[in-house]
Every structure is written in C-alpha cells, then in structure tokens.
Amino acid sequence: MTAGAMPATATGTTPVDPTPGPAGAGTELTGTYYGMPDEMYHGRTDSLSYSGAKLLLPPGCPALFKWDRDNVRPSKTAWDIGHAFHTLVLGVGAEITIIEADSWRTKAAQTERQEAYDAGAVPVLRKDYGQLTGMAASVRAHPLACTLFDPANGTPEVSLFMRDDASGVNLRGRVDFLPHSRDGRMILPDLKSSISADPESFAKAAANYSYNLQSVFYQDLVTGLGLADEVVFVFVVVAKDPPYLVSVIQLDEEAERIGRALKQQAIEIYAECTATDTWPSYDPDPAGGPQVSLVQMPRWYTRTHSQDYSW
Amino acid sequence: MVNNEIALRAVNGPAEIAHIPEAAQGLVEWAMAAQAAYELAQRLVTTSFAPAQYKQRPDEAAAAILAGAEVGLSPMASLRSFDVIQGVAAPRAITLRAIVQSLGHEIVIDEASPERVAGRGRRNGSKEWQGCEWTIERARALGLANKEQWKKQPQTMLIARFTSEIARLIAADAILGIPYTVEEIMDSDDAPYVVKPRPPKAAPQRVTAAEIIGAAQPADQPPAEPDPTVGMQPERMITRPQITKLHILLDEAGFGERDVKLEKLTEILGRPEGNPVLSSKDLTAAEASACIEELARLLDPSS
Numbered sequence: 360m361t362a363g364a365m366p367a368t369a370t371g372t373t374p375v376d377p378t379p380g381p382a383g384a385g386t387e388l389t390g391t392y393y394g395m396p397d398e399m400y401h402g403r404t405d406s407l408s409y410s411g412a413k414l415l416l417p418p419g420c421p422a423l424f425k426w427d428r429d430n431v432r433p434s435k436t437a438w439d440i441g442h443a444f445h446t447l448v449l450g451v452g453a454e455i456t457i458i459e460a461d462s463w464r465t466k467a468a469q470t471e472r473q474e475a476y477d478a479g480a481v482p483v484l485r486k487d488y489g490q491l492t493g494m495a496a497s498v499r500a501h502p503l504a505c506t507l508f509d510p511a512n513g514t515p516e517v518s519l520f521m522r523d524d525a526s527g528v529n530l531r532g533r534v535d536f537l538p539h540s541r542d543g544r545m546i547l548p549d550l551k552s553s554i555s556a557d558p559e560s561f562a563k564a565a566a567n568y569s570y571n572l573q574s575v576f577y578q579d580l581v582t583g584l585g586l587a588d589e590v591v592f593v594f595v596v597v598a599k600d601p602p603y604l605v606s607v608i609q610l611d612e613e614a615e616r617i618g619r620a621l622k623q624q625a626i627e628i629y630a631e632c633t634a635t636d637t638w639p640s641y642d643p644d645p646a647g648g649p650q651v652s653l654v655q656m657p658r659w660y661t662r663t664h665s666q667d668y669s670w
Numbered sequence: 671m672v673n674n675e676i677a678l679r680a681v682n683g684p685a686e687i688a689h690i691p692e693a694a695q696g697l698v699e700w701a702m703a704a705q706a707a708y709e710l711a712q713r714l715v716t717t718s719f720a721p722a723q724y725k726q727r728p729d730e731a732a733a734a735i736l737a738g739a740e741v742g743l744s745p746m747a748s749l750r751s752f753d754v755i756q757g758v759a760a761p762r763a764i765t766l767r768a769i770v771q772s773l774g775h776e777i778v779i780d781e782a783s784p785e786r787v788a789g790r791g792r793r794n795g796s797k798e799w800q801g802c803e804w805t806i807e808r809a810r811a812l813g814l815a816n817k818e819q820w821k822k823q824p825q826t827m828l829i830a831r832f833t834s835e836i837a838r839l840i841a842a843d844a845i846l847g848i849p850y851t852v853e854e855i856m857d858s859d860d861a862p863y864v865v866k867p868r869p870p871k872a873a874p875q876r877v878t879a880a881e882i883i884g885a886a887q888p889a890d891q892p893p894a895e896p897d898p899t900v901g902m903q904p905e906r907m908i909t910r911p912q913i914t915k916l917h918i919l920l921d922e923a924g925f926g927e928r929d930v931k932l933e934k935l936t937e938i939l940g941r942p943e944g945n946p947v948l949s950s951k952d953l954t955a956a957e958a959s960a961c962i963e964e965l966a967r968l969l970d971p972s973s
Contacts, residue, residue, distance in 0.1 A: 394951045454909050479910050503882050543884075546877055591877050609877050612726065 387529060388520035391537070391584055395518040397453070404428050406520060406529035409576040412625035413569050421628060425638040434476065436463070440491065443483045444552050444597075447495040448508060449515035449535060454480040457488045490599065494552060497603035504595045504605050507548035513538035519580040526630045532580045545587035547577060548607075549594050556598040556606040570594065571610050571618030572625075578615075579622070703739065708732040710745055721749055730754040737761075741769045741845060753852045760852045763830035766837040766845055775841045779829065787828040791836040802836040804828045814857050827853065912958040913950055919965035938964045 388403060414424040446452035456475035460468035462484065475482035483491065498504045506512070517537040522529050535550050553564060565571060574592040581590045594608045610618075632638050643652055655661070711731035714720050724731040731749060737759035738748020751765035767777055774794035781788045788803035806824055809815045809831070820827050830853040837845055920931045935947040938961050947953065953961070
C-alpha cells in the first residue's frame, strides 16, 4: 500500500532551472534550486555539505568523509523513518510505502522493502507509519511549528549552493523549508524527530550531532546567497512517542560561535584534503605513517577517580 | 602508610583532602577558584556592569578575575583594570600603581613632561628610595617614539613606563606573575591590535512566538483571514512514479523533446496562455493523473 504525502508542497516557484545537470557532474553550481531530486543534490560531490563537514571533524576524520562521499550508504530503518516523517510534514520527498508487517524479520517483509527501494519509495512498517502520522499531526497542531512549515509561507526542501570566497570551497545545503523573502529577519526552521522534545535533552543531542554547525552552515548559505540579511535558525523538535510533544528551539550565541569555528575548521580540512587528495584516518601524524595514539581518559572520568591514587 | 603506597579511596568528605600534599591542595583550591571565577564571570558579562570588552565573553572575564584575585583585586575591579590581549590578562600601569600602593609601598613622581618623567619609589618599611626616570630619548632608542600613542600622548606613555618599572623595582613580589602591562604589550612590534573595547558580536535575540506568527504574514499584504481549508494541507503534488510514468507515455506518444512534452501537458490540462506547464514537477497529483489518463487513451483508444 502506498501513502502519499499528507500535506503537500507550496506551488513551486522556480527562479532557477531545477535541472542543472547530471549528478556529481557538470558545471559548478551557485544559487537556489527548487525541486532538485535527492540523488542529484547528494551527487554534487564537488561541494561540502553540513553532514560532510561533520564527518571531517572529530569524532569523524577525512577518511570517513571520503568513504561516505564515494559510496552509497545502505539504507537504515532510522533514516527511512526520518525521511518518511519529512515527507509527511513537508509534503515533498520520496513516496512512502507502507509494509503490512510487524517487523522486517520475515522474508516477505524484506522483499517488499527491497521492492519499495527499487521503486524509489521509502518503506515503513504499519506500526511506524501510525507513529509518524501522529507526529505529523502534532506538528500541524502546534501553533508555531505549523506556521513555520506552512506552505503558504515558503517552499520545502530547497537546495542551496555557493562558493566560500575565502577558501574557494563550494558549499551546499538543503534546507527543510525556505521561507519567502520578507522584511525583517528570516526564521529558518529545521525539522527533527527525537526521543524527547525536552529542550535540555535537545541541547545534548545538539552537541552530539553538531547541530550548531548545521545552524551556522545554513544561515551562512542563506545570507551568502542574498536570500535574507539576517537569519535565525530554529529547530522544530518532535518527540517520537505519544503525545508527540513539540518544542521550537533556538541555539544560543555561544553555540553558534562554536559552530562557526567548527565550520571554518571543516572548510580548511576539506580544502587541504582536496588539494592534496589525501584523506587521512586517525593517525596522529599522517605524514609519519601509522602510529600508536596516546589518549587521556575523559576529564569527567579522571575527576571522578582522582582520589583513587595517591599524589 | 609509606609514601609510595597507593592511597585507599576515602569516603566522600573533607577527610580525603588531608591525603593530598599541600602543593596539590593548592592546585585543587586554585581549580575551585577558577571554576568560581568562571561561574561569576558568566553572570557578570551579561550585566551592564561589565566593561564593554567583556560583554558576552565569560572566558576572558574569568581570566581577568583570576589575574586580579592574585594581586588582591575584587572581581569587579579586575574587570575594570585588566585587558585581555591574545588570551593574556594584562593590567594597565595605573593598576600596577594601585596594587603597589595598596600594600603600603610608595611611588612619587617628581617631574613629568612630554620629554621626561622622573620619580622615586620606596618599599613599605624601607628607608631607601629607589629612583627611576624615563625620557623620550630612551623611548626613541627603543623605537617607541614613533608609535601612534607615543606621538599623541608622550607624557602619559612616559608615566606608564615609569610606573611599571618602578613598581617592579620596589615590589616585584606584589606583582609577580604580571610580566607586562597593557601599555608595554601595545608597544611591542608584534602587538596584535590596538586595545579598545571590542563591541561584542550582537547576540541573536531569541525568536518570539509573535515574531514567528508575524513572519507568516507577507510584509506588503494585510493579514489574511484564517481559512480552515488552507494551511498545512494544500493539494498533493505529483509523485515520483507519476513523473516516471508520465515521461514514458509522452515518449511513447511521440512527444520526445522537453519543450514538446511541456506543450502537450499544457494542452491536455487546458492551461491558459500565461500559465503554461514549466516542469512536470510543478503538476499536482490530480493534474498528473489527468495527463496520464489522457496519454494512455491517446496510445490505446480502447482503454
């Protein structure tokens, strides 16, 4: 059974030709692209995205980035659920195929899942689909979240490409929802599903997944392309369990300051690795060949056990 | 217990501190003081009492508070008296003088002009005076006289140099750990920048609910009446399988070129002249279905 997007997209104004060329090839892209297919966006391997930047930085490393860039990642159930959630709320994305099974354990379910992939759809178990529709309904019922993603106010899934003049590195980003231009600062929303909508819990997730890096990455793309003078990035966080609570969260200035430093660091690593075509792993001194890494235990651990040995 | 035995972990409580040698205790206390300074700085830097250069900069404020504490200054006095340059908290010369004088040492300026500053200093309890002078020739010999601040206010700069020098001569112990004053650092050839209050980067103001709701309204249009049918559930757009099927049918029906395809879709949908189909992705799901049905009928009239 196939389920379409419940709410759909705004009518797509297309200021830039959405067919810039084959994936990963063609001329350098700069600008705002509406309706660019997923595979084309992800195929633009001549540019650095937020998720790529995250992979370049610890706990990632250039070797991981390169592998991710050059290989097709196998789908994971968690990603499928995330994609399906975006489709349900934003109204764009791959078709959702509901699989009438309790789990992926059976051969039949696995076959149906593969068929969905082959058809370019996202397979979701019936029970997961029920959860996703509940989450999507919760977003629509939340006065701020609903407004932030209202198709009347902007366009979902917009791809942004620009060149970082200082480094010459091409950057790309795909915002969940690009509001129409208007007076005042732009509020750029990003949809996240999470174990909890508690803002404090989200802060920890933001640290783990470098959401501050994402925040500045997208803000800079929007301002760099002249789409707004000032941008505020907010996360619309939806809990995965009933009653599917929703929080709208903004990271503070300190988080963004760190995010901007991380972004700069990632750009520099990317520029150097690209220029030399070397993508080191975790070796402390890549030029010196494989070595043993000497590590300290985490500070909290050392502090906790500081009384266990004599000075 | 002999010295090289491993100490057993004491139960939580002050008793365990007793096992730590004195030097280590000092470190622990310093670390606690540093933590306290940071927590204090975090609160102070958001207030109007904090000097402009420390606004929203708790790390630098904590460094200044700690440096000030080492010479007996209160946190607020430290913020007013120290600048942080390249991560180092440095006092102004006048701060050095205040520290030294607060400990009972004496500093006297006998002569001050744009060409020469001379004076004396005497350590608390001592009868001996220590003389010191700074002249513009000395500054010139060190390559300082051409610097902007020296040209603008040579007497002030001479006094600053005299002050830091005499303070070190008579009370080095009181100002130990303060290698240079702000004025001396700025005289250095590799001084990074002119010390001035740095305007903090404007922190993004928190987005308010009213701002989100307000942003939803186009700037040049009055707020629209709420319409229960409009909002998060507009018309469903063309699906990927529909796109695939549509293009296959168009190809089979002989509409191979992109322009010809779009023209045909425009015709099938009866779109007015000013509103042609510009991309198959712009179609709604219903429009796509209509086109697919019509193309299928063209290919197989019996269907």
